[in-house]
Amino acid sequence: xxxxxxxxxxxxxxxxxxxxxxxxxxxxxxxxxxxxxxxxxxxxxxxxxxxxxxxxxxxxxxxxxxxxxxxxxxxxxxxxxxxxxxxxxxxxxxxxxxxxxxxxxxxxxxxxxxxxxxxxxxxxxxxxxxxxxxxxxxxxxxxxxxxxxxxxxxxxxxxxxxxxxxxxxxxxxxxxxxxxxxxxxxxxxxxxxxxxxxxxxxxxxxxxxxxxxxxxxxxxxxxxxxxxxxxxxxxxxxxxxxxxxxxxxxxxxxxxxxxxxxxxxxxxxxxxxxxxxxxxxxxxxxxxxxxxxxxxxxxxxxxxxxxxxxxxxxxxxxxxxxxxxxxxx
Amino acid sequence: xxxxxxxxxxxxxxxxxxxxxxxxxxxxxxxxxxxxxxxxxxxxxxxxxxxxxxxxxxxxxxxxxxxxxxxxxxxxxxxxxxxxxxxxxxxxxxxxxxxxxxxxxxxxxxxxxxxxxxxxxxxxxxxxxxxxxxxxxxxxxxxxxxxxxxxxxxxxxxxxxxxxxxxxxxxxxxxxxxxxxxxxxxxxxxxxxxxxxxxxxxxxxxxxxxxxxxxxxxxxxxxxxxxxxxxxxxxxxxxxxxxxxxxxxxxxxxxxxxxxxxxxxxxxxxxxxxxxxxxxxxxxxxxxxxxxxxxxxxxxxxxxxxxxxxxxxxxxxxxxxxxxxxxxxxxxxxxxxxxxxxxxxxxxxxxxxxxxxxxxxxxxxxxxxxxxxxxxxxxxxxxxxxxxxxxxxxxxxxxxxxxxxxxxxxxxxxxxxxxxxxxxxxxxxxxxxxxxxxxxxxxxxxxxxxxxxxxxxxxxxxxxxxxxxxxxxxxxxxxxxxxxxxxxxxxxxxxxxxxxxx
Numbered sequence: 001x002x003x004x005x006x007x008x009x010x011x012x013x014x015x016x017x018x019x020x021x022x023x024x025x026x027x028x029x030x031x032x033x034x035x036x037x038x039x040x041x042x043x044x045x046x047x048x049x050x051x052x053x054x055x056x057x058x059x060x061x062x063x064x065x066x067x068x069x070x071x072x073x074x075x076x077x078x079x080x081x082x083x084x085x086x087x088x089x090x091x092x093x094x095x096x097x098x099x100x101x102x103x104x105x106x107x108x109x110x111x112x113x114x115x116x117x118x119x120x121x122x123x124x125x126x127x128x129x130x131x132x133x134x135x136x137x138x139x140x141x142x143x144x145x146x147x148x149x150x151x152x153x154x155x156x157x158x159x160x161x162x163x164x165x166x167x168x169x170x171x172x173x174x175x176x177x178x179x180x181x182x183x184x185x186x187x188x189x190x191x192x193x194x195x196x197x198x199x200x201x202x203x204x205x206x207x208x209x210x211x212x213x214x215x216x217x218x219x220x221x222x223x224x225x226x227x228x229x230x231x232x233x234x235x236x237x238x239x240x241x242x243x244x245x246x247x248x249x250x251x252x253x254x255x256x257x258x259x260x261x262x263x264x265x266x267x268x269x270x271x272x273x274x275x276x277x278x279x280x281x282x283x284x285x286x287x288x289x290x291x292x293x294x295x296x297x298x299x300x301x302x303x304x305x306x307x308x309x310x311x312x313x314x315x316x317x318x319x320x321x322x323x324x325x326x327x328x329x
Numbered sequence: 330x331x332x333x334x335x336x337x338x339x340x341x342x343x344x345x346x347x348x349x350x351x352x353x354x355x356x357x358x359x360x361x362x363x364x365x366x367x368x369x370x371x372x373x374x375x376x377x378x379x380x381x382x383x384x385x386x387x388x389x390x391x392x393x394x395x396x397x398x399x400x401x402x403x404x405x406x407x408x409x410x411x412x413x414x415x416x417x418x419x420x421x422x423x424x425x426x427x428x429x430x431x432x433x434x435x436x437x438x439x440x441x442x443x444x445x446x447x448x449x450x451x452x453x454x455x456x457x458x459x460x461x462x463x464x465x466x467x468x469x470x471x472x473x474x475x476x477x478x479x480x481x482x483x484x485x486x487x488x489x490x491x492x493x494x495x496x497x498x499x500x501x502x503x504x505x506x507x508x509x510x511x512x513x514x515x516x517x518x519x520x521x522x523x524x525x526x527x528x529x530x531x532x533x534x535x536x537x538x539x540x541x542x543x544x545x546x547x548x549x550x551x552x553x554x555x556x557x558x559x560x561x562x563x564x565x566x567x568x569x570x571x572x573x574x575x576x577x578x579x580x581x582x583x584x585x586x587x588x589x590x591x592x593x594x595x596x597x598x599x600x601x602x603x604x605x606x607x608x609x610x611x612x613x614x615x616x617x618x619x620x621x622x623x624x625x626x627x628x629x630x631x632x633x634x635x636x637x638x639x640x641x642x643x644x645x646x647x648x649x650x651x652x653x654x655x656x657x658x659x660x661x662x663x664x665x666x667x668x669x670x671x672x673x674x675x676x677x678x679x680x681x682x683x684x685x686x687x688x689x690x691x692x693x694x695x696x697x698x699x700x701x702x703x704x705x706x707x708x709x710x711x712x713x714x715x716x717x718x719x720x721x722x723x724x725x726x727x728x729x730x731x732x733x734x735x736x737x738x739x740x741x742x743x744x745x746x747x748x749x750x751x752x753x754x755x756x757x758x759x760x761x762x763x764x765x766x767x768x769x770x771x772x773x774x775x776x777x778x779x780x781x782x783x784x785x786x787x788x789x790x791x792x793x794x795x796x797x798x799x800x801x802x803x804x805x806x807x808x809x810x811x812x813x814x815x816x817x818x819x820x821x822x823x824x825x826x827x828x829x830x831x
Contacts (some may be wrong), residue, residue, distance in 0.1 A: 130640075282723075285715060
């Protein structure tokens with residue numbers, strides 16, 4: 001601490017409102033992040049132990065495999081009454097022919113949901129062959145009543161495909177982590193690379209935690225779009241952190257006589273406006289998507305917005321406060 | 330200044346070219362945006378092949394391509410994915426179940442002579458087969474009539490099979506019947522077992538579908554069924570003649586076996602004892618429906634698959650579900666972008682105008698590159714685009730914040746702009762390079778949707794370097810050549826400047 005009052009003053013003079021010195025409050029900031037991480041891990045643990053989920057996040061069709069049928073009903077002027085019970089009953093009585101020498105799946109475990117006030121029907125079934133799916137559609141046709149022509153989706157995912165998808169995504173993520181850390185090590189230092197990855201893990205973990213809780217409380221499932229959201233958050237997180245690192249490097253040359261903690265604080269203060277503006281401009285289209293976008297993108301937009309907020313947080317509160325601690329060793 | 334004008338002319342030319350490109354090459358939308366179905370087929374190793382090689386995958390694809398062309402589905406695409414998968418995309422409202430049935434079978438056609446001394450057994454099996462087939466056909470006809478639209482049932486001779494008779498036949502073939510299965514299920518099982526038993530009575534195949542030159546179909550002259558006609562090449566014709574000569578005039582039958590199931594059994598008359606059936610053509614009388622005959626014809630023409638395939642995924646999105654999605658999401662994203670533009674104008678004033686212009690150009694260039702490569706736009710692809718757009722905005726924000734800082738510390742306008750660009754450059758570069766590294770990894774190792782995401786993100790990052798560093802800079806420089814615009818108050822409020830000077 002060579003001359004902290006002068007620095008504080010200059011910072012105050014420059015940006016007024018944003019002159020928050022993160023390293024002075026690092027314990028509180030760390031506490032906040034730690035609480036979020038513990039809550040996330042807790043959510044995933046509970047989700048793992050819950051007998052209906054048995055995974056850290058509630059897996060959607062993309063990961064479990066099976067057949068999902070979604071039907072949009074014709075609701076002009078209003079929807080005819082539809083009882084879930086009668087739908088389930090008609091499914092239960094249906095006997096499917098076997099396909100390709102494999103025994104026909106039993107439909108007793110089918111889960112049926114009504115969405116949008118009965119406008120759309122979503123059925124989750126064991127994996128069906130195209131013929132079998134058509135038979136199911138024919139059977140429930142009379143029960144469901146008139147449907148919107150063309151608004152029908154039938155998805156069948158083989159049970160091994162989800163695992164394949166997960167494996168490929170994780171492998172590619174891992175390789176990109178290695179590439180990113182090599183680049184940051186080359187341009188900055190080992191500690192910076194470690195910190196960038198720590199921040200990235202922090203952001204992805206807390207976003208997963210949110211969805212673990214959403215899955216537990218509201219039954220929100222994660223699908224391949226969620227995986228895309230995580231990839232996006234990872235990319236955003238690194239980009240956000242690197243900008244601050246760049247400024248820290250600059251401040252280290254500019255303010256040589258100061259300790260690293262103050263240099264980091266100065267860098268955060270100078271980039272804070274940029275961090276807030278950038279997050280805001282990225283959030284604007286996403287918030288519009290949340291409120292006015294199609295239903296398929298709703299949870300995707302939620303995940304991305306949350307991840308961007310967390311990403312901004314970690315690049316401001318986590319990376320610059322851990323840097324002085326880790327660099328000392 | 331001349332250099333700036335050169336850049337300006339280049340940007341203008343690129344913008345016009347991009348516009349023209351978009352007008353002539355429409356964007357390709359993925360199935361999740363425009364509706365359609367997607368089938369994923371997994372090629373399975375079989376026999377001596379322990380793992381699927383690239384050549385085998387290509388061979389399978391070639392056969393499937395021919396079958397798809399035979400089916401006449403519009404605008405379909407078949408692509409290999411990874412080491413052992415193929416993805417077929419059928420846009421629009423085309424029935425995926427029929428494509429699945431036609432693509433999923435191996436279609437290995439064999440002509441086999443019956444082993445000597447098995448006549449007794451064969452007759453018993455054929456009797457059983459005919460009986461089961463007749464009952465099943467009748468059941469099917471009834472089911473069709475039970476349809477509310479159906480005609481009243483015409484009087485027909487009743488064919489029935491007694492329950493205990495069925496049970497006895499099943500038991501004699503050693504078939505385990507799952508409890509609670511219906512009569513139709515049991516008959517299906519019986520028929521399958523009989524067809525495999527019949528195949529056991531044949532000698533190994535001497536003639537296969539490889540020797541076919543073409544296949545066709547024709548309606549039976551008597552009855553309502555269809556026959557599938559076959560033409561052999563010369564070698565096949567010779568083999569067929571030998572095969573038929575060997576069994577002509579005996580009670581042994583000629584079996585036509587498809588994928589290990591006997592689909593037709595024919596006797597060869599004694600008149601062919603001398604030379605066999607020559608002429609190189611034959612027909613399969615299997616009592617097919619018109620559609621079955623067409624599908625079989627397509628499969629035989631396409632040839633048999635070198636390896637069996639299994640359908641592991643079917644995704645269908647109704648076209649209006651896809652269209653709804655894209656319309657609402659597009660409207661939402663555009664209104665969000667409009668807000669971003671307003672934000673940039675309010676915060677950065679004249680520089681904001683430049684940023685909005687540069688970002689509009691950025692969007693245009695992106696779309697033009699998508700049309701050029703071409704990139705099929707899917708939802709994950711749009712996510713990649715949104716992220717790259719966010720980074721492009723970020724690059725502008727970084728530059729303008731630097732310019733503001735320089736102005737606040739009392740620098741002249743032109744000097745601030747130049748310093749702002751050069752100081753912001755390293756952070757923009759680092760952010761973009763790290764993103765590009767992930768793009769390359771995701772594209773090389775990821776599957777399907779991850780690839781789509783990586784492509785648009787990668788294109789976006791490359792273009793945003795150009796957009797932020799060249800477009801923004803050139804536009805800003807060109808504007809600064811007008812003295813009337815060269816005023817610091819167009820960039821920051823005057824009140825902020827005094828502090829820096831003091």
